[in-house]
Amino acid sequence: MKYYPVIGLEIHVELKTVSKMFCGCSTTFGSIPNTHCCPVCLGLPGSIPVTNQKAMELGILASLALEAKIEKVSRFDRKNYFYPDLPKAYQISQYDRPLARNGFLSIPTLEGDKIIKIDRCHLEEEAGKLTHTGGSIMEAAPSLVDYNRAGIPLMEIVTAPDLSSGEEAFLFLNELRLLLLYNQISDCRMEEGSLRCDANISMKEKNGLELGTKVEVKNLNSFRAVKLALDYEATRQTEVLKNGGEIIQETMHWDENKKQTMSLRGKEEASDYRYFPEPDLPPLYLEEIWIEEISKKLAEPPVKRRQRFKEEYGLEEYAIEVLVSHPGLGDFFEEAAKHYTDYQNLANWVNGEIQRLIKDHDLILQEMHSSGLVETLKLLDEGTVNRAVAKEILEEALLYQKKPREIVKSRNLGKITSEQTLYLLVEETLKENPKACESYLQGKEKALGFLIGKVMSMTKGRADPATVRKMVKDMLDQRSC
Ligand SMILES: [Zn+2]
Structure with missing residues (x-):
């Protein structure tokens, strides 16, 4: 009997706002612990939450980017659980009336584009951060808590179980990350926790209609970990089933060092959380006109940019992928391409020298002017300077905002023709x-x-x-x- 993995993802995305979801506290990352807190995000008695409009806007924008249908009426609920990272002992989330439903995202697989359905997008607040001093949750003695993060706006995106391998999950996350970056919805920094992913995986017999028992995998700290953990689970579950065993519904923890999943606890059911409507927040009635206004801000999606870079500039696939994966670089390339038409050569310089200069000198792409590159390439093409000198000029032009031709003149860098x-x-x-x-x-x-x-x-x-x-x-x- 052959088994096939059926995978769904739950992604938590931190929305790029300056203040928290229900209070005015700062969302700045890396501050001294417990300095961005107030009665609301600490859940002190008598404090009243107020919904952050910018977070709503970003949530709607993300839902629209994922082609999801925005619900006319949605609502916040209390999700109750007792854990030290949650000062109120409940999290304000959305349960049966989420912000949006039924979207999709197309991912570029080796067999062509594949549509992955999105079940729902909802808004909620972040919990505090626990630091387990023993290194891992399994071995920690004392744990430290920081409530700076408690109340930061989050969006949860839940996919349908449409993914069928670790590789596809990896591709999905990559594409989602680009979409969110293009629309400036989130920084998507996994290392800072601004994008996190849990995965559900079960095994199905070929052509079988029945889904197997689901296992949830947590603690996936990188896209690579998602891929490894899912491939590991698929193999483990297949072995269990082949040996006549049974899969237990549970939550697993990915151990990055051992490269294996470990049982963490039995899986909770929704009923365990005793959801009920948040009495301190009114339901959200979203006006069509506001949604339309927000939809005007949608950026060109990465899948379209890929296509356009191929048709408009005739670039090679590798160059396209580098430019599409770094939205800023793609913009820089397009700005330069208005004044320089050897597009492939231009792309090679942007992906090579420009990336190197940004890294070596901590340059900010948005502050760099593409004319420095265009002028340098023209000097090179007309034979005024050679390649090595061109690189030198480009560096000076970008670092000190100088004009390449003037650098050649003042430093006498032109080719020796005498x-x-x-x-x-x-x-x-x-x-x-x-x-x-x-x-x-x-x-x-x-x-x-x-x-x-x-x-x-x-x-x-x-x-x-x-x-x-x-x-x-x-x-x-x-x-x-
Ligand atoms: Zn606060």
């Missing part, structure tokens, strides 16, 4: 390297390369190598006769 200057340099080189000259005259071709290299390094690469080669060869050949 034959007389070159003649003197070649003559000096031959005089200083009699042994190499002798070797060449005795028939050792290698010596020629050595001498050319010497001349080139004296000119700091500013001479044309072909001209230098011809001159060195001519002068040596004259000597032999």
Whole structure:
């Protein structure tokens, strides 16, 4: 019997707002613990929550980007559970009246695009952060709590069980991340916890209609971990079933060091949370006109940008993928492409040199002007400078906001075209390297390369190598006769 994985994901995305979901506390990451707290996010008696409009806007924008239908009326509910990361002992979430339902996201698989349905998108608040001092939740002795995070706006996105491998889950998360970045909905930094993913996985017989028992996997701290954990679970569950065993419905914890899933606890049912409508917040009646207003802010989705970069600029697949994966780089490329039409060459420089400069000098892409690159490439194309010098100029132009042509002029970086200057340099080189000259005259071709290299390094690469080669060869050949 062959079994196939059936996978659904629950993704929590931190919305990019300056204040929390139901109070005015700051959402800044990395502050001193417990300094961004107030009676509302600490759940002190008598405090009243107020819904953050910006969070609502971002939630609606994300739902629209996922082609989901915004519900005209939605509502907040209390999800009750007792755990130290939750100061109120309940989380304000949405249960049976979520913000939006029935969306989809198309992912680029090797077999072509695959549609993954989105069941629901809802808003809720973040819990506090627990730090287990023993390293892992299993071994920790004391745990520390930081409520700075408690109350930060979150959106939960739940997919249908349409994914059928760890690889597809990986692709889905990647595509979702790009969509959210393009629309500036979230920073999507998994390492800071602003994007998190839990996965449900069960096994199904081929053509079988019945779904197997679901296992939930948590603590997936990277897209790679999601892929590894799901592949691991698929193999584990297949083994259990093949040996006549039974899958237990439970919550598993992914152990990053051991690279395996471990049983954490029995799976909770919705009824365990005793959901009930939040009495301190009115239901949300969303006006059509507001939703329409928000829909105007939708960015071009990555899937469309991919297609357009192929059709409009004829770029190679790899270049397209790099530009699409870094929204800022893609914008920079397009700005430059208005003034420079060797698109593939341009893309190579953007993906190579520009990325390197950003990394080496901590440059901010949005503050860089694409004309520095365009002018440099024109200098290179017209033969004023060579490639090595072009890189140098580009760096100076971008770091100090200078014009490439002026850099060439002021630093005298143009190619050496004067034959007389070159003649003197070649003559000096031959005089200083009699042994190499002798070797060449005795028939050792290698010596020629050595001498050319010497001349080139004296000119700091500013001479044309072909001209230098011809001159060195001519002068040596004259000597032999
Ligand atoms: Zn607060």
